[in-house]
Amino acid sequence: MKELSFKVLIRFGAYFVVFLALLLFAVLVFKSSATFKSFGIGFIFDSVWDVNKGHFGGGAAIYATLLSTALAMIFALPVALGVGVFLTHILAKRFRAFFSICIELLAAIPSIIYGMWGFLYFVPLVGSIFGGSGVGLLASAGVLAIMILPLIACVSKDAINAVPKSVVESAYALGATRAQVLCQVVLPRAKTGILAGAILALARALGETMAVVFLMGGVLKVQPSLVEPASSIALTIALQFGEAMTNPAHESALFALAFILFVISALCSSGVRYVFK
Amino acid sequence: MFLNNEIKNNIFTALCVLFGLAGVGFLLIIICSLIYKGILGLSPAIFTLPTAFGGLANAILGQIILVFMASVFGLFIGSFAGIYISEYSKNKAVKNGLICVIEILLSTPSIIVGVFIYAIFVSTFGSYSGIAGSLALGFIMLCVVAKTFFEALGSVDPKLKEASYALGASKRQVIMSVMMANARPALITGVILGVARIAGESAPLLFTNANNDFFSFDIFSSLPSLSVSIYEFSLSSDEALRNAAWSGALLLLIMVLGANIISKIMFLKRK
Numbered sequence: 001m002k003e004l005s006f007k008v009l010i011r012f013g014a015y016f017v018v019f020l021a022l023l024l025f026a027v028l029v030f031k032s033s034a035t036f037k038s039f040g041i042g043f044i045f046d047s048v049w050d051v052n053k054g055h056f057g058g059g060a061a062i063y064a065t066l067l068s069t070a071l072a073m074i075f076a077l078p079v080a081l082g083v084g085v086f087l088t089h090i091l092a093k094r095f096r097a098f099f100s101i102c103i104e105l106l107a108a109i110p111s112i113i114y115g116m117w118g119f120l121y122f123v124p125l126v127g128s129i130f131g132g133s134g135v136g137l138l139a140s141a142g143v144l145a146i147m148i149l150p151l152i153a154c155v156s157k158d159a160i161n162a163v164p165k166s167v168v169e170s171a172y173a174l175g176a177t178r179a180q181v182l183c184q185v186v187l188p189r190a191k192t193g194i195l196a197g198a199i200l201a202l203a204r205a206l207g208e209t210m211a212v213v214f215l216m217g218g219v220l221k222v223q224p225s226l227v228e229p230a231s232s233i234a235l236t237i238a239l240q241f242g243e244a245m246t247n248p249a250h251e252s253a254l255f256a257l258a259f260i261l262f263v264i265s266a267l268c269s270s271g272v273r274y275v276f277k
Numbered sequence: 278m279f280l281n282n283e284i285k286n287n288i289f290t291a292l293c294v295l296f297g298l299a300g301v302g303f304l305l306i307i308i309c310s311l312i313y314k315g316i317l318g319l320s321p322a323i324f325t326l327p328t329a330f331g332g333l334a335n336a337i338l339g340q341i342i343l344v345f346m347a348s349v350f351g352l353f354i355g356s357f358a359g360i361y362i363s364e365y366s367k368n369k370a371v372k373n374g375l376i377c378v379i380e381i382l383l384s385t386p387s388i389i390v391g392v393f394i395y396a397i398f399v400s401t402f403g404s405y406s407g408i409a410g411s412l413a414l415g416f417i418m419l420c421v422v423a424k425t426f427f428e429a430l431g432s433v434d435p436k437l438k439e440a441s442y443a444l445g446a447s448k449r450q451v452i453m454s455v456m457m458a459n460a461r462p463a464l465i466t467g468v469i470l471g472v473a474r475i476a477g478e479s480a481p482l483l484f485t486n487a488n489n490d491f492f493s494f495d496i497f498s499s500l501p502s503l504s505v506s507i508y509e510f511s512l513s514s515d516e517a518l519r520n521a522a523w524s525g526a527l528l529l530l531i532m533v534l535g536a537n538i539i540s541k542i543m544f545l546k547r548k
Contacts, residue, residue, distance in 0.1 A: 097545065101541055153300060
């Protein structure tokens with residue numbers, strides 16, 4: 001009897017998770033169907049978002065999301081690789097545990113704290129160097145880069161550690177310098193692991209909300225300048241969802257944005273599994 | 278080339294050291310600026326007054342209730358799903374499919390979880406509630422716990438499993454008394470990390486629980502919450518409230534980093 005009820009419970013847990021995932025997908029599709037029906041696939045490329053006229057296009061939000069994420073990846077990737085190499089091959093052994101815990105703690109800081117900190121210290125810095133208000137894609141990308149740095153660094157640290165010692169030692173024995181060993185032997189071998197970490201970080205940067213609330217400004221238009229306010233998908237949902245609850249067309253357009261974001265992040269996480277295989 | 282190998286090597290090493298120190302530097306800068314700003318706003322009022330009068334007492338209490346309810350939900354469903362994936366799914370395709378589902382849910386942006394719970398729960402029942410908020414947080418916790426469980430149980434030595442089956446133990450006994458006990462440090466670490474993660478989340482709470490400025494224990498209406506209170510205070514035009522937001526952020530950071538450090542120490546000790 002105990003045996004059977006245990007089995008039933010366990011089964012219930014697993015089915016419930018699948019049910020939740022299907023429900024999430026169904027809700028996003030159902031709620032966004034009205035928008036895709038009236039604007040078609042052109043919703044993705046249309047950058048006009050006018051609530052009063054009832055015209056919705058996701059182009060501006062998608063543009064800001066992709067651009068800020070791309071910039072964050074460009075800032076974070078080389079630094080994170082440097083951190084990974086530093087933690088595994090340069091730092092003396094007894095300091096390694098301490099430094100890696102520090103890097104992991106950086107990943108645990110709540111995003112709202114990154115947002116407040118970035119708004120107070122990072123935005124004025126960006127504004128004084130590049131002009132403009134400082135709030136915008138560049139400030140968001142900078143703080144997002146700090147947020148995803150530890151994710152990439154920890155995964156690439158593990159990937160670099162997994163390279164067999166004998167390979168590293170034989171490369172040194174051939175008289176290669178540390179830079180040659182790492183760049184030509186270790187990093188190419190750790191490539192898949194590093195790529196997986198980078199994709200995970202990508203998913204995190206795409207959907208980040210609370211930090212971006214403080215940093216991006218929330219003006220929904222295609223903004224060519226990096227230091228003027230813009231608005232990403234997650235930010236648009238966070239700022240407009242409250243007022244959209246009474247307007248079905250507006251709400252549906254926000255669900256359409258959420259659906260697009262969900263599809264992008266789902267593609268990212270299946271990308272990780274594909275890379276590891 | 279003007280650069281010979283030795284110079285290139287030195288430049289490479291220097292860059293890596295610089296980046297490594299920068300990573301730790303970011304942590305120190307953020308912690309120090311938070312302590313600097315947060316200490317200014319710390320006063321007894323923070324711990325005694327509700328958010329309506331500039332304190333955070335109700336928010337801290339409400340956050341604890343929310344995170345507790347979410348953890349109960351996330352822990353039960355998540356651990357069942359994790360055990361199923363690791364022990365009961367015999368078909369490889371089913372197992373891979375389930376892992377894939379969990380990982381997709383894990384990488385889903387938290388704001389999407391918020392609007393999802395809004396669509397199925399809040400708009401059905403017509404009001405923000407503590408239950409909806411903790412369901413949203415529990416959804417996130419569930420994925421973290423499930424992933425922790427199937428990874429930790431999967432790494433238990435199969436010989437141990439076979440030995441206990443050979444002694445005549447049932448599947449339930451093997452899982453509950455042998456495998457769980459063996460994987461316990463990893464499981465506890467994962468659970469603590471999951472709790473720390475949801476304790477700092479605010480985006481999923483915005484449209485599910487919203488916020489309450491007074492003391493409230495009614496889970497069927499909005500509960501006060503620390504992270505959303507910090508968000509609201511920090512956007513206020515009142516200097517005192519902004520200072521209180523920084524103190525709240527400092528408290529949140531202490532809670533989250535404290536939980537992380539405890540889990541790290543437990544894991545290191547075991548090794």
